[in-house]
Amino acid sequence: MVMIYCSSQLLSTSFPLLNPKTLKFDAKYSKNWLPLQSTEGLVKGFHQTGVLNLNAMQEDKASAVTSDGSKLRVPHVLTVAGSDSGAGAGIQADLKTCAARGVYCSTVITAVTAQNTIGVQGVEAVPEDFVAEQLKSVLSDMRADVVKTGMLPSTSIVKILLQCLKEFPVQALVVDPVMVSTSGDVLAGPSILATFREELLPMADIVTPNLREASVLLGGVQLETVANMRSAAKSIHDMGPRNVLVKGGDLPASLDAIDIFFDGQDFYELRSSRVKTRNTHGTGCTLASCIAAELAKGHPMLTAVKVAKRYVETALDYSKDIVIGTGLQGPFDHLSKLKRNVHNAYVQRAFDSGDLFLYAVTDSGMNKKWGRSITDAVKAAVEGGATIVQLREKDAETRDFLEAAKACLEICRSKGVPLLINDRVDVALACDADGVHVGQSDMPTNVIRSLLGPEKIIGVSYKTPQQAHQAWIHGADYIGSGGVYPTNTKANNRSIGLDGLKTVCLASKLPVVAIGGIGLSNARSVMEIGVPNPKGVAVVSALFDRECVLTETKKLYAVLMEAASRVK
Ligand SMILES: Cc1ncc(COP(=O)(O)OP(=O)(O)O)c(N)n1
Ligand SMILES: Cc1nc(C(=O)O)sc1CCOP(=O)(O)O
Ligand SMILES: [Mg+2]
Numbered sequence: 001m002v003m004i005y006c007s008s009q010l011l012s013t014s015f016p017l018l019n020p021k022t023l024k025f026d027a028k029y030s031k032n033w034l035p036l037q038s039t040e041g042l043v044k045g046f047h048q049t050g051v052l053n054l055n056a057m058q059e060d061k062a063s064a065v066t067s068d069g070s071k072l073r074v075p076h077v078l079t080v081a082g083s084d085s086g087a088g089a090g091i092q093a094d095l096k097t098c099a100a101r102g103v104y105c106s107t108v109i110t111a112v113t114a115q116n117t118i119g120v121q122g123v124e125a126v127p128e129d130f131v132a133e134q135l136k137s138v139l140s141d142m143r144a145d146v147v148k149t150g151m152l153p154s155t156s157i158v159k160i161l162l163q164c165l166k167e168f169p170v171q172a173l174v175v176d177p178v179m180v181s182t183s184g185d186v187l188a189g190p191s192i193l194a195t196f197r198e199e200l201l202p203m204a205d206i207v208t209p210n211l212r213e214a215s216v217l218l219g220g221v222q223l224e225t226v227a228n229m230r231s232a233a234k235s236i237h238d239m240g241p242r243n244v245l246v247k248g249g250d251l252p253a254s255l256d257a258i259d260i261f262f263d264g265q266d267f268y269e270l271r272s273s274r275v276k277t278r279n280t281h282g283t284g285c286t287l288a289s290c291i292a293a294e295l296a297k298g299h300p301m302l303t304a305v306k307v308a309k310r311y312v313e314t315a316l317d318y319s320k321d322i323v324i325g326t327g328l329q330g331p332f333d334h335l336s337k338l339k340r341n342v343h344n345a346y347v348q349r350a351f352d353s354g355d356l357f358l359y360a361v362t363d364s365g366m367n368k369k370w371g372r373s374i375t376d377a378v379k380a381a382v383e384g385g386a387t388i389v390q391l392r393e394k395d396a397e398t399r400d401f402l403e404a405a406k407a408c409l410e411i412c413r414s415k416g417v418p419l420l421i422n423d424r425v426d427v428a429l430a431c432d433a434d435g436v437h438v439g440q441s442d443m444p445t446n447v448i449r450s451l452l453g454p455e456k457i458i459g460v461s462y463k464t465p466q467q468a469h470q471a472w473i474h475g476a477d478y479i480g481s482g483g484v485y486p487t488n489t490k491a492n493n494r495s496i497g498l499d500g501l502k503t504v505c506l507a508s509k510l511p512v513v514a515i516g517g518i519g520l521s522n523a524r525s526v527m528e529i530g531v532p533n534p535k536g537v538a539v540v541s542a543l544f545d546r547e548c549v550l551t552e553t554k555k556l557y558a559v560l561m562e563a564a565s566r567v568k
Contacts, residue, residue, distance in 0.1 A: 075296035076104045078138055078170075079289060080131075080161055081150025081178070082111040082123075088331025089115075089282035090150060094289040096334035101311065103293040106142055108134040111153045117281065117325025125153045132160045139168035148174040148292035150285055155195040162199060172205040172295045175241065176288035177213045193217070202240030206301060208288045209236065210247045226251070226258055226269065233262035243301050245291075249283065257313070261305055270306065272313045277320035279330040286334065287312050340432055348418075348434055351457045351477050353511035355418055357564075358557050359538035360386035361515075363489060364393045366544040374404040375411060377549055382415050384553025386543075387536070390437050390459075392422035405431040418457060425451055435459065437480060440467075445474035461515075463496050465507030472509045479508055480538060483516025484526060489540045490516070498529055505533035513538045520555055527563035536560070 077098050084090035091107050098105030110131055114122035126134075138144065147170050152158050165173065177196060197217065201207055211223045214232045217239070223232055226248070233244045248258040254274070261268040290311045294304035319332035322339060333339070360381040367377050378389055389412055393401050405419070405427055412419040418434040421427050425448055428436045435457025436448060448458055460476045462468050471479050481504045483495045493516060496504070505512050512533040514526045519542035526537055539556065546552045 073143075074104045075102075075293070075298075076106065076142065076144045077146050077148055077289065077292045077296050078106045078108065078142075078144035079148045079150065079292075080108040080110060080135070080152070081148070081176075081285065082113055082153070083109050084113055084115050084282070086116045086281070086325065086331060088117070088329075089285045093282040093285040093334065094148065094150065097286045097289040097311075098293050100315075100334050100336075101290055101293040103296050105289070105293075106138045106144060108138060110157055111151055113151075117327030117330050119327065123153070125157075128154065128156045128160060131157050132164070135161065135164040139164055139170075143168075144170050145296040146170055146172045146174060146292040148176065148289050149200070150176050150288070151178045152192065152200075155192050158192065158195045158200050162203060165203065172292070173203055174288050174292040174295065175200055175204040175207045176284055177201075177207055177209050177217065178284070179213050179216055197239050201236070204241035205295070206243040206245060206291060206305070207236060207241040208245045208247060208284070208291070210284055211250045214246050224252060226260065229258075229260040230262070230267055233260045233267065237262055237264055243305075245305055247284070247287070249280075257309075259305075259309060261302065263301065268302065270309055272309060275313060275316040275320055277316055277332070278328065279319045279322060279324075279332040280316065281329040281331050283312055283316070283332075286315070348455050349416070350455075351418070351435075353478065353535045355388045355457075356478060356511055356513040356534075356536035356538075357387040358385055358553070358560055359388045359390065359513050359515075359536055360543055360553065361390045361392050361422070361538050361540045363540050363544050364396055366541065369545070370547065372549070375407045377544055378408045378419075379411050380549035381543055381553050382411060382417050384543075384550045385557030386417060386553055388418050388420065390420045390422055390538070392437075392540070394422075398424075398427065402427055402430050405433060409433060420457060420459065428452065428456070435477070437461070445471070445476050449475050459513075462504060463494065463500065465503050468504050468508040468510070468512075476510060478511045478513060478535075479504065480515050481505070481508075481512050481534070482514060482538075484514045485517025485522065487517040487541070489545075498525065501526070501534065502529050502531055505529070505531045508533060511535040515539075518542065520552075520559055523556060523559050524563045527560060528567060 079091060079094035081094060082090045084092050090113070091109055095105050095107065108131060109126055111123055111125045113120055147165065149161065152161070193216065209217060214236060215221055215223050218232060218235055221232070223229060229246045229248055233246045236244045242264065244262045246260045248254065248260065251258060256271045257274045259270045261270055287308050290308035291304045294307045295301065299307070315332050315334055315336060318336040318339070322333060324330050362374060362377055364374070367374055374391065374393065381389060389408065391405055391408060393404070396404070401424065405421060409419050409431055420435045420437050421433045422437050423442055425436055425443055429451060435452070437459040438448065439461045445458055445460060457477045459478045459480055460471045461480045462471055463481060468479055481496070481501055483490070483493045484498060484501050486495050487493055495516065501514050513536050514534045515538040518526055518537045518539050523537050526534065537560065542556060543549055543552050
């Protein structure tokens, strides 16, 4: 017998599955488990078979959570499945799903398929001993929280897996009973059916058959209605799995995608609108691995199933018109990222310090004063020679700001000019802007980087050499330094003068753009301070608090070009 001891506070914050309040529910959901005793501060549990199971994981997490942050374990799904060369399904879908859901995924490959959007051209099973070796390598060292199975091509492989799970128990086993591919190709022969029914399903915490698989498991019954699905879920539950999800994606004459979830007591009819798309290859693998990922995070089974269904629906909707392959069934985009490079045919080029040369920063108040839209102002600045644009719309409504940003992006991209958003990382993300400019009190650079990704431009405002060093350490791309001169555009702004700018420029390993009170009359002095930095000037009122933005931008560009030629 194995016992663990945890404070109730730790239980409730870190281990919802073992919270005394929910223990009853978990004992039902994972029927190998029984609570022995539940007292004020202590919970003792044991596995009926005497095998260390859920407790092993929780115990491990307990020490990880209470020790220093660097020891924190991440949720981990091990997928035991076949490789799909087309990468829409199988191991490849599982890896992408777990990555998208923020869960680590290790892989044991049971078979290699030659497969594309037309069908399965070949299957090569991995030798059984080698499947066993992969299982042992991962489970003996890496402690998976949840195992998810896909293609299991032979009875022996099922037996090897079950043996390994006895030796290295995990929190949950998710079984996607892959028997026939969506293109109709058989991936697991009839001999394996008995082993599925008699040995694998009784060990499963959830099994996720589609209509065809449910029918095969039940000896060929016809499944054509939601009522049929309910009775199928019940009959499959009788084979031993703790939960059953019968997927009705192929249900004839249904506008919705209806799945039936049965936990042994209650039925849940889960509905989502059917996404009209050819790109459905791999939805089964994806749904099961997402369930596994959510379980690994500690969510209860029904929550995991609902999140997984929503995840698949969202990914399908995002991918509904992408075109990969010539066959009837295409893959979808698990990470919802592919289209950005297809739609606009725009791939962001690397940031270059030369981009800072004439840096136009918009101001909604000035645009209103002169009766201009943001887009008209940006168009004029770009035509006049601005080499980078920042939308600094301090009092715009978020929705208006986003719409304006999208329109300005089109203008800037048509001229190859990067467009940054001031302060609002959310708006930059939503419109896929080229980057952001932030100040000292905005989001930290490393957080912005993790949100925006490695290719985006991050500029940060700094006034001192020490701060300039920080910007470099934290991974910014450039520094905005000022106010060089007094300005009316930004309230209570401390000026650092040309000397202050020079000190920052000398200390900075990053390119610097000067800002604050700069215009036609003094841009030359800024560019000629006698150090390699600054790379340019950032201006607001000198361009936008003027009658003609185009003319003023052209004039400033000419001044800067002349200064640059002198510096050379
Ligand atoms: C190029 C450039 N440099 C500095 C600033 C100032 O940014 P911040 O300190 O965040 O102040 P606000 O612009 O938000 O008022 C800038 N916007 N651009
Ligand atoms: C937005 C901003 N940031 C500053 C800083 O010192 O960081 S000065 C400034 C305003 C710049 O406007 P103008 O070109 O009209 O002087
Ligand atoms: Mg700011």
